[in-house]
Amino acid sequence: MRTITFSIVLVALFAFSITFFGQVSTPSPGIGIPLGPLVSGTDFSGSYRWLNHQDAGLFTAAGDIADWGGIPLNDAARLYALSWPASRQTVKQQQCMGYVPPYTWMSPGNHRIWEERDPATQRLVAIHYWGQIAQVDRTIYMDGRPHPPAYAPHTFPGFSTGKFEENILTITTTHIKRGWIRANGVPQSDAATVTEHLIRHGDVVTVFSVVNDPVYLSEPMSKTSIVVRQAIAPDAWLYACDDSEQILGRKNDYVPSHLFGQNPFAREYAEKNKLSLLGAFGGRETIYPEFLGAVKDTAAAEAAAKAKMLPSGPQQNSRAPDPTPNDGNIHVFHVTGSVYLLAGDGANIAVQVGAQGAIVVDTGAGKLSEKVIPEIAKLSTKPIQFIVNTSFHSDHVGGNKKLQAVGADPSLTGSFFSNQFADAGQGATILGQQNVQTRMQEQKPPMEAPPSDTYLEDRRRKYHNEEAVEIFPMPNAITDGDSVVHFRRSDVIVTGDIFTTTQYPFIDLKNGGSLQGEIRALNFILDRTVYRNDEDGGTLIIPGHGRVTNEWEVAEYRDMLVIIRDRVQAMLKNGASLEQVKAARPTADFDPRFGATTGPWTTDAFIEAVYVSLKNPPRSAN
Amino acid sequence: MKRSGLVVLIVLILSIKGHAQGRGGAQGGRPPTPKAGAPFDMTGYWVSIVTEDWRWRMFPNKGDYGGIPLNPEGRRTADAWDPAKDEAAGEQCKSYGAPSIMRVPGRLQITWQDDQTLKIETDAGRQIRLFRFAAEGSKGGDLQGLSRAEWELNGPGLGFAIAGGGVRGGGSLKVTTTNVRPGYLRRNGVPYSANAKMTEYFDLVKETNGDTYLVLTSTVEDPTYLAQPWITAVHFKKQADASGWNPTACVVR
Numbered sequence: 001m002r003t004i005t006f007s008i009v010l011v012a013l014f015a016f017s018i019t020f021f022g023q024v025s026t027p028s029p030g031i032g033i034p035l036g037p038l039v040s041g042t043d044f045s046g047s048y049r050w051l052n053h054q055d056a057g058l059f060t061a062a063g064d065i066a067d068w069g070g071i072p073l074n075d076a077a078r079l080y081a082l083s084w085p086a087s088r089q090t091v092k093q094q095q096c097m098g099y100v101p102p103y104t105w106m107s108p109g110n111h112r113i114w115e116e117r118d119p120a121t122q123r124l125v126a127i128h129y130w131g132q133i134a135q136v137d138r139t140i141y142m143d144g145r146p147h148p149p150a151y152a153p154h155t156f157p158g159f160s161t162g163k164f165e166e167n168i169l170t171i172t173t174t175h176i177k178r179g180w181i182r183a184n185g186v187p188q189s190d191a192a193t194v195t196e197h198l199i200r201h202g203d204v205v206t207v208f209s210v211v212n213d214p215v216y217l218s219e220p221m222s223k224t225s226i227v228v229r230q231a232i233a234p235d236a237w238l239y240a241c242d243d244s245e246q247i248l249g250r251k252n253d254y255v256p257s258h259l260f261g262q263n264p265f266a267r268e269y270a271e272k273n274k275l276s277l278l279g280a281f282g283g284r285e286t287i288y289p290e291f292l293g294a295v296k297d298t299a300a301a302e303a304a305a306k307a308k309m310l311p312s313g314p315q316q317n318s319r320a321p322d323p324t325p326n327d328g329n330i331h332v333f334h335v336t337g338s339v340y341l342l343a344g345d346g347a348n349i350a351v352q353v354g355a356q357g358a359i360v361v362d363t364g365a366g367k368l369s370e371k372v373i374p375e376i377a378k379l380s381t382k383p384i385q386f387i388v389n390t391s392f393h394s395d396h397v398g399g400n401k402k403l404q405a406v407g408a409d410p411s412l413t414g415s416f417f418s419n420q421f422a423d424a425g426q427g428a429t430i431l432g433q434q435n436v437q438t439r440m441q442e443q444k445p446p447m448e449a450p451p452s453d454t455y456l457e458d459r460r461r462k463y464h465n466e467e468a469v470e471i472f473p474m475p476n477a478i479t480d481g482d483s484v485v486h487f488r489r490s491d492v493i494v495t496g497d498i499f500t501t502t503q504y505p506f507i508d509l510k511n512g513g514s515l516q517g518e519i520r521a522l523n524f525i526l527d528r529t530v531y532r533n534d535e536d537g538g539t540l541i542i543p544g545h546g547r548v549t550n551e552w553e554v555a556e557y558r559d560m561l562v563i564i565r566d567r568v569q570a571m572l573k574n575g576a577s578l579e580q581v582k583a584a585r586p587t588a589d590f591d592p593r594f595g596a597t598t599g600p601w602t603t604d605a606f607i608e609a610v611y612v613s614l615k616n617p618p619r620s621a622n
Numbered sequence: 623m624k625r626s627g628l629v630v631l632i633v634l635i636l637s638i639k640g641h642a643q644g645r646g647g648a649q650g651g652r653p654p655t656p657k658a659g660a661p662f663d664m665t666g667y668w669v670s671i672v673t674e675d676w677r678w679r680m681f682p683n684k685g686d687y688g689g690i691p692l693n694p695e696g697r698r699t700a701d702a703w704d705p706a707k708d709e710a711a712g713e714q715c716k717s718y719g720a721p722s723i724m725r726v727p728g729r730l731q732i733t734w735q736d737d738q739t740l741k742i743e744t745d746a747g748r749q750i751r752l753f754r755f756a757a758e759g760s761k762g763g764d765l766q767g768l769s770r771a772e773w774e775l776n777g778p779g780l781g782f783a784i785a786g787g788g789v790r791g792g793g794s795l796k797v798t799t800t801n802v803r804p805g806y807l808r809r810n811g812v813p814y815s816a817n818a819k820m821t822e823y824f825d826l827v828k829e830t831n832g833d834t835y836l837v838l839t840s841t842v843e844d845p846t847y848l849a850q851p852w853i854t855a856v857h858f859k860k861q862a863d864a865s866g867w868n869p870t871a872c873v874v875r
Binding site for chain 1: 661669670671672673674675676677680681683686688689690691727728729746776791792793794823825827828829830831833835837839841852853854855856857859866868
């Protein structure tokens with residue numbers, strides 16, 4: 001008994017000492033495995049439903065066209081929204097678009113929150129969220145882990161970390177896909193970061209969110225939503241989406257949109273609700289009390305609203321951060337399966353590894369090849385066996401010579417070719433569409449290490465490292481020698497500059513590029529991709545520049561090009577000159593995401609490429 | 623020995639709880655005043671950010687009571703609203719009462735009137751709300767009614783706890799308002815009655831960029847006109863000064 005009592009005293013003293021010193025120390029990330037907080041703070045576990053006592057009728061997938069009052073959207077976002085018809089949702093890849101935070105909270109289905117605790121320590125590892133609508137599967141990590149690098153894929157729920165700030169759960173989310181601020185056309189860009197503060201009072205949880213979107217908001221959008229805890233858990237948790245709806249006969253380069261200034265429904269909401277059109281169009285001024293005074297002069301307000309229907313002001317540069325690391329180092333990212341991304345030396349480098357030698361798709365600018373080579377060596381004990389060039393552009397082939405030199409192609413050594421070429425198999429074999437070789441050799445001086453193994457129209461295929469690998473030539477897209485590479489078991493497509501997340505496509509008219517070929521190539525990629533769930537996951541894409549994606553971003557890119565094409569085409573039909581087309585700013589709604597007023601590939605240069613492509617279509621477009 | 627050990631344990635656990643009470647805890651004297659014991663500072667100027675219920679707050683129209691769970695009597699009364707009659711009767715402020723004023727776009731100035739009373743002044747409609755922490759004071763009966771306030775500090779909960787006992791610091795301001803003169807939930811004649819009771823929670827949120835917000839969650843219960851409690855939230859952004867403070871008279875439409 002004495003022993004028991006003594007033990008109790010010890011336990012109590014221990015508890016006291018913990019209190020005295022304030023808290024049990026939690027190892028910080030980087031020192032060891034983060035353990036998360038010992039106490040969780042407010043417990044949010046339970047089933048919830050969104051309460052429509054405010055913002056009635058504005059739940060997800062709802063809202064009238066031009067019901068944007070109270071959203072601090074910028075001019076580009078408004079133009080985007082005015083161009084958006086609800087019929088856009090009939091486009092295959094738009095049918096199962098997911099929902100992004102914080103908009104998810106306004107979905108009318110059921111919401112569930114539960115904790116994940118380490119079974120041994122009972123420390124809080126994560127808080128999970130499941131939203132019935134769009135089947136949002138979200139994890140909020142509470143263990144102090146860092147957010148992924150900028151070149152990692154985005155998802156609709158994004159990547160979330162959380163911490164308790166007194167009685168409030170604060171969630172920080174990055175890596176979110178382009179989604180909706182409101183699903184009546186107001187976009188939230190993939191550059192947005194979101195902070196959500198969950199405040200619980202009894203069964204009522206107020207979600208106070210702040211969206212920072214440098215692309216489509218002129219100031220952070222703060223907002224509350226309310227969800228109410230349900231005493232009895234409902235049984236409806238699924239909302240299966242399948243993009244099987246088809247409109248027969250529709251071409252895959254058709255994307256519904258309104259031309260600037262021609263949305264027939266732009267006034268409908270304001271007129272129906274007897275409110276100022278200027279207010280209905282939203283903008284930062286509409287969220288402040290002063291706005292009521294600003295619309296007292298109805299004639300001036302009407303004129304201001306009309307002006308907002310068309311692009312105005314100077315061209316905008318992209319405000320989305322470039323995810324490419326530019327620190328003089330090579331950054332390696334495991335994409336999935338046997339495929340890795342090496343970022344940091346110009347264009348993205350993809351590496352497939354296995355029991356055989358590595359396949360490298362593109363070799364970067366060549367400025368950091370000495371760092372690229374050891375990174376590949378860490379991934380593969382075998383030498384580089386094949387190099388595939390997706391283009392002849394120098395940022396894709398700059399490392400050819402050095403990477404080839406450290407490689408070897410044992411499939412040639414001792415083969416028929418050994419009799420013909422003394423160096424057969426010495427060094428990696430470089431593959432590319434024939435025009436890559438031609439263009440590299442045409443340069444003055446000729447570019448080093450052009451492809452020696454070339455192809456023309458048909459796909460090249462290899463079964464390498466236990467994986468089917470297909471190389472598809474894409475005629476007249478960025479150039480006349482582009483290729484995309486599909487690693488089929490890993491299910492990763494490397495697109496070269498046909499798709500980037502950083503700029504408008506660099507359509508190289510002088511070297512055989514065209515808008516038509518570019519759109520066709522994007523559609524080709526989309527014909528090979530499969531998403532896992534509501535446009536997330538599945539086939540992953542390594543773009544020529546920028547971050548890893550899946551099909552969603554490719555589809556968005558395709559849609560953007562089709563919309564811009566249709567605008568320029570409409571102007572061409574009216575006899576517009578190139579200068580008139582540029583002045584009309586047909587890319588205005590996309591410029592804060594992809595535009596550039598300086599540098600090697602400006603918005604004006606892109607518009608010119610579109611204009612010339614449409615005026616003088618390449619033969620392959622017919 | 624057994625008894626003495628248990629006594630030690632109890633004393634120590636009590637000491638843990640005592641340490642854990644955190645800010646506002648009395649240091650052996652009288653409990654602090656509500657002003658001194660406030661878990662956060664609400665004073666200053668705040669501007670309403672109208673991103674919720676924008677249409678209804680900025681441009682309310684008669685008969686547009688979307689979102690409010692009115693009962694049939696509430697709908698009938700809202701549909702019968704005659705703004706001209708209010709104007710003629712000098713009742714311009716009926717939509718500026720406690721259950722609605724915080725949703726009217728405008729600015730707040732929050733100060734401590736005294737150690738027991740938090741004062742909220744609005745520039746829209748020039749209203750004054752007094753949150754009384756002490757039992758004595760107004761009986762209500764006017765537009766702003768009687769508002770009883772209390773700090774809801776984050777406690778340790780009922781479970782066994784170590785490492786601070788789950789105490790997280792901070793808390794919320796809870797305000798319960800009753801005895802209001804009948805008025806409108808929106809500036810379009812949607813009614814509330816003298817039976818209305820409103821419970822409000824004020825929480826402070828700080829963003830990493832330095833922006834500070836006051837988040838207000840409120841529940842209005844009114845058996846006369848509502849079929850169920852009306853639960854909403856609004857928020858205000860802290861201002862560095864009185865910029866934009868623009869006292870204006872009540873307007874009916």
